[in-house]
Amino acid sequence: MFFLKMAFKNLTRHKRRTLITALIIAFAILIYIMTEGLMIGMTEMSFNNIINLESGHLQVAKKSYWEDRKELPLDNLISPTEELENKIEKTTGFKAMTKRLNFSVRLNNGIDELPVTGVGIDLGQDRKVFRLNKYLVKGRMPREGSSEIIMGTKLAELMGFKNGDYAILLFRTDEDTFNTIDGEIVGLFNTPHPSLNESSVFLPLSTAQSRLNVEDKISHYAIRLTEQDQAIPAAEELNSRLKDPYHAYSWKDAAQSLVTMLEMQEIETQVILAIILTLAAVGIINTVILSALERMEELGMMKALGMHEREIVYTFMLEAAGIGIIGGSMGIIMGVIGLAIFNINGIDMSALTAGGDMTYGFPLKGTIYAGWELNSFIFVFLYGVFISILASVFPALWAARKDPVKAIYHR
Amino acid sequence: MSLIKLRGLEKTYQQGKIAVPALRGIDLEVESGEFTTIFGPSGSGKTTLLNMIGCLDKSTAGEIIFDEHSINDLNSKELAEVRRYNLGFIFQSYNLIPVLTAFENVEFAIRLIEKHSKKERRERVMSLLEEVGLGEMADRRPNELSGGQKQRVAIARALIKEPKLVLADEPTANLDSETSKEVLELMEEMNSELNTTFIFSTHDPQVMDYARRLIEIKDGKITNDQRRD
Numbered sequence: 200m201f202f203l204k205m206a207f208k209n210l211t212r213h214k215r216r217t218l219i220t221a222l223i224i225a226f227a228i229l230i231y232i233m234t235e236g237l238m239i240g241m242t243e244m245s246f247n248n249i250i251n252l253e254s255g256h257l258q259v260a261k262k263s264y265w266e267d268r269k270e271l272p273l274d275n276l277i278s279p280t281e282e283l284e285n286k287i288e289k290t291t292g293f294k295a296m297t298k299r300l301n302f303s304v305r306l307n308n309g310i311d312e313l314p315v316t317g318v319g320i321d322l323g324q325d326r327k328v329f330r331l332n333k334y335l336v337k338g339r340m341p342r343e344g345s346s347e348i349i350m351g352t353k354l355a356e357l358m359g360f361k362n363g364d365y366a367i368l369l370f371r372t373d374e375d376t377f378n379t380i381d382g383e384i385v386g387l388f389n390t391p392h393p394s395l396n397e398s399s400v401f402l403p404l405s406t407a408q409s410r411l412n413v414e415d416k417i418s419h420y421a422i423r424l425t426e427q428d429q430a431i432p433a434a435e436e437l438n439s440r441l442k443d444p445y446h447a448y449s450w451k452d453a454a455q456s457l458v459t460m461l462e463m464q465e466i467e468t469q470v471i472l473a474i475i476l477t478l479a480a481v482g483i484i485n486t487v488i489l490s491a492l493e494r495m496e497e498l499g500m501m502k503a504l505g506m507h508e509r510e511i512v513y514t515f516m517l518e519a520a521g522i523g524i525i526g527g528s529m530g531i532i533m534g535v536i537g538l539a540i541f542n543i544n545g546i547d548m549s550a551l552t553a554g555g556d557m558t559y560g561f562p563l564k565g566t567i568y569a570g571w572e573l574n575s576f577i578f579v580f581l582y583g584v585f586i587s588i589l590a591s592v593f594p595a596l597w598a599a600r601k602d603p604v605k606a607i608y609h610r
Numbered sequence: 611m612s613l614i615k616l617r618g619l620e621k622t623y624q625q626g627k628i629a630v631p632a633l634r635g636i637d638l639e640v641e642s643g644e645f646t647t648i649f650g651p652s653g654s655g656k657t658t659l660l661n662m663i664g665c666l667d668k669s670t671a672g673e674i675i676f677d678e679h680s681i682n683d684l685n686s687k688e689l690a691e692v693r694r695y696n697l698g699f700i701f702q703s704y705n706l707i708p709v710l711t712a713f714e715n716v717e718f719a720i721r722l723i724e725k726h727s728k729k730e731r732r733e734r735v736m737s738l739l740e741e742v743g744l745g746e747m748a749d750r751r752p753n754e755l756s757g758g759q760k761q762r763v764a765i766a767r768a769l770i771k772e773p774k775l776v777l778a779d780e781p782t783a784n785l786d787s788e789t790s791k792e793v794l795e796l797m798e799e800m801n802s803e804l805n806t807t808f809i810f811s812t813h814d815p816q817v818m819d820y821a822r823r824l825i826e827i828k829d830g831k832i833t834n835d836q837r838r839d
Contacts, residue, residue, distance in 0.1 A: 201721050208709035500705035503666060504719050504767075505694020507687065603666045607701065608657075 202510070206517035209490070210525075216486060221526035223482045224583050227475035228530025229537060231579050232571075234468050236538045237546070239570030242461050246427075246454065248392040251330040254453035255297075255421035256430045257437065259287060261444040264418065271303040271316060273373045276416035277445070284420075286440045290433050290447075292424040295327035298417040300407050304400060306350075307367040308358045315354065315398045317368060319407025319417075328423040331388060331401065337362045338386030341403050348382035351396030352389045362387050368400060372412045380410055476583065479526070480590035483519055487591045491515070491598035498598055499606030508599040515595030516588050523587025527580040534576070541569040612675075613774060613807050614640040614663055619672035621658050621830075632658040634830040635672070642774070643805045645798060647821035649812050655830040656811035657779055663809065664697055664777045665689040677774060694722055698768030700778035700797075700810070704760040706752040712739060712763045713748040720770045738766045742796055758789035762796065769800055778810035782817055794820045 210217045250256060260268070264275035277283070279298060287296055300319035305312050322343050326332050332340055341347035348366065360366055361384070368380040382402060390396055408415060424433055430449040437447040451458055491498065501511060545566035619636040622629050632655045640646060640663075648656050661667040662674060665681055666689075674681050681692060698719075706715045716735045720726060726734065739748050742762040744755075752760055761781060768776045778797070782790035798820055801808050810817070818824055826834035 201717070205707070205710065205714075205718075212709055496701075496703065496705050497707055500699070500701065500707075502690065503664065503693060503697075503699045505690045505692075505697070505722055507690055510722075604661050607666070607705070 202514050203517055206514055206521055209514075209518050210521045212490075212493075216489070217522060217525070220479075220482045220486045221522050221529060223479040224476070224523060224526025224587060225529035225533055227472065227479045228527060228579050228583050229533045230475055231468065231472045232530070232534030232576070233537050233541070233569070234471060235575050235579075236534075236541060236569035236571050237567070238461070238464055238468060239572060239575075240541075240567050243570050244391065244567055245457060245461075246450070248390070249454045249457065250427065250450050252334075252390050252392045252395050254450045255328045256424040256427060256450055257290070257422040257434055258419045258448045258450075258453060259283075259422065259437070259441070259445055260419035260448065262446045263444060265446065265448060268301075268418070271301050273302060273371075273411060273413060275444075276300070276413055276418060277420070278414070278416050279420075283441075283445065287420060287422060287437065289440070290422065290424070290437045292426055292429040292433055294423045294425050295324065296420050296422045297321045297324035297328045298404060299325075299419060299421055300404055300411070300413070300416070301418045302370055302407065302411060305369040306354070306358060306400060307369055308360060309367070311358065312369070313354075313358060313398075315350075315400055317370065317407060318399055318401045319404035320401055321404045328421050331390070334388040334390040335386050336389045338384070341385055341401070341406075343403050344405050345403060346380050346382050346406055347385040348380070348400050348402045349386035349388060350384060350400045351398075352387045353393070353396040354398065354400070355384065355387050357397070360384055366400075368402075370411065372410070374412060378410050378412075380406065472579065472582070476586045479583075480586050483522060483587050483590035484594050486522065487515055487519060487594040488597070490518070491594060495598075495601065495606050496608075498601060499603050499608070502601075502603035502606060508596070511599035512592065512595040515598065516591050519587045519591030519595075520584055523584035526587070527583040530583065531576055531580055538569045538571055611642055612639045613642045613644075613677060614638070615673075615675040616663070617673040617675075619659075619662060619674065620670045621655075621662065621667070622670045632830055633662070633669070636827075636830075636832055638825070638832060638835075640807060640809065642807055643801070644807050644809075644823055645801045645821055646807075646809045646823040646825060647812055647818050648809065648825045648827055649818055650827040650833075651813065654827045656813075656827055658830075659827065660777050660779050660809065660811055663775075664699065665692045695771070696774045698771065698773040698776040698806075700761070700764050700768050700776065700781045702780040702783045704752070704757075704764045704784075706760055706763055706767075708752050711749050711751055712744055712755065712759075712766075715752070715763055716766045716770050719767045723771050735766075735770060738770055739763075741800075742766045756789070757785050758792055761785060761789075761793050765793070765796060765800065769804065769806065772804065773806065775807045775809065778808065780812055780814075781810055782812065782814060787816060790814070790816060 261275045261277060298321045302317045304315050304317035306315045322340060336352060341349060355361065364384050366382050366384055368382050370378060372378050424430060434447040434449040441447060498511065545568045547566050616636050616638040619633055621633040622631045636659060648659060650656055662669055713735055716739060717731060720731055739745050742765055744759060744762055747755060747759065782793055785793060794817060797808055800806060823837045825832055
C-alpha cells in the first residue's frame, strides 16, 4: 500500500509528462474502440442484411445443390413434401418458412444484357421470412401467377429501366432450352444489401417454376426463427431429423466467406492495436528512463536503505501501471464519447465510397452505426495496463541494477 | 565489543587502463556507541571508506567484519539485507523523496523492515520527528523545509529502524554554521540516548569538535587516530 501511494505520488511529479504518456495510450485505445465499434456495427448490419434479405436464419437444401449453389443450377432441386415441411416446422424456435427458386438470368433491355440472379419467391410466405417488401421504394410486390417482376433501383438505373417498363429475362430451362419472360417491372427496391440491389430480379415462384419447367421444385427452404442465436443449434437439431440428401444450413454457413473475412478483419484490428500500443510502450519506456535518471540519487538512497532490486522494479511498475490506468480510463471515456457520436450521427457509407455502392466486400450500404461490447472495453483497458507494465520492466531493471554508490553520487 | 573491524582494506578503481588506488591498507576497529569522525582532504578516501563500511561498495583486498560477521563474500542481495536491518545513512544532499511528506520519508525506512503494526509505526515516526524538533512539520514536503530541517528528517529516517550504525557523509556540508551546529548536537544527542554508533566524514573543523574519536585519512591511509574524552 505504501509503495502504491508512493507510485501514485511519483506520477504527480511531472504531471504534463504523465498526461502526455497516458494520452498516447488513450489514443491507442480510442482508435481500437472506434475500429472495433465500426467492425461490430458493420458485422451486425452485414449479418442482419444477409438474414433479412438473402438467407433467413436457416436454409434447407440438398447437399449436392448446396455445394454448387453459387452456379445457380437447376439440378438437385427439392420437390416439396408435407413430411419435409413438418420436420422443418418442428424445429425449436421455428417462426416461418418460405420457398425460393434461384436461377441464372440474362436481363435484357433491348440493347444491353446483364447476367443477374432470378429469384422465384412464394409471395404469401416470403414476407414472413424476409424483409424485401419493406425496402420497396417504388411500386408494389408482384402478383401471384403474373409475369411481374421487381428489381433494385441500382440495377434499374444501370439498365435504364423505370417502374412500369418491361424487361426481358432470358434463361435456360431444366431441359436446357432457352425461354424468356417479358417481365413488367412493378416495383423497385433499395435495400442495404448492395449486391441484391445490383444483381437480383424477383418474380412469383409459380411463374419461375412454370417457365423453367421444374414443376413445383424449389432451390431451398428459407426459415425464420424467433432468435438469431438459435440458428446453429436449430440447424443441428433439424439435421438430426432430416434424411439424406436434405441438410439444414445456418445463416453462418450461407455467409461463410463473410464470416472468414470478418475473422481476418478482427485479426487486423488486433494487429493495429498491437502496433499502436507498441508505440505507446516506447513512450512508457522513455518516461520510466527519464524518471529513473531524474531520481538517481533517490534510487541510491533507496538502495542504501536496503531496498531490494525487485522492490525498486515494483515501484516503477506500479507507476507504469498508474500511467496505463490513467491512459486506459481516458481512452475508454474518449472511446465511449466517440461511439456515442458515431451512434447518434452514424457513418454514411456513400460518403466513404464517393456516393457509390462499393462496400469493400461487405453486404451493406447506407448509414452504419457502431456497435460495442463490454468485453472489448475490458480487454483493451487491461491490455493497455499490461503493455504499460511490460514496457516499464526493462528500464526499471536498468535503474534498479545501478551501482548504489554511482546512484547516490549521480550528477 | 567491536562493531566494525577492517583488516588491510584496499580499494582500487580502474579508470581505463589506469589503476587508481583509493584505499591502501586500512586497519580499523570501531566500538559500539562510538561517535567518530573521519576527516581528511578531498580525494583522501573518506567517502570510499564510508561506502565500504556501509556495505555499498566492495573492497579490492582486505576484510570487513561487521558485528562479528565477515561481509566480504556477501552478494548484492545479502549486502542489501545487512543495510536494511543494521545501517542508517545520512547524505550531504539529504536525498529525501520530494513527493513524500517528512512523516512519509521517515516512515519509508521503517516500512522496509516490516516488524511494526501501523499504529506502532505511526507512534514511532511521530515520536522521532518530535525528538528532532519536527513534530509540527510532519505533513510538510521537503520543498517546504529548510536545509537544516531536511537534514533532521534525514537523521530521523536514519534512526527510525534503530540501526547499529549510522553513516553520514559530510552531513553538514550544505548547511550554514549555526544549522550545522544544531544538526551535530542532535546527532550527538541521539548517539548518547540510543547508543547508536555514528561515523561521519567531514573536512569541517567545527564538525570535528563534536567527535569523540578523530580518524585522519590521507592518500587512502589512516595517518592519525585519536580518542577524546
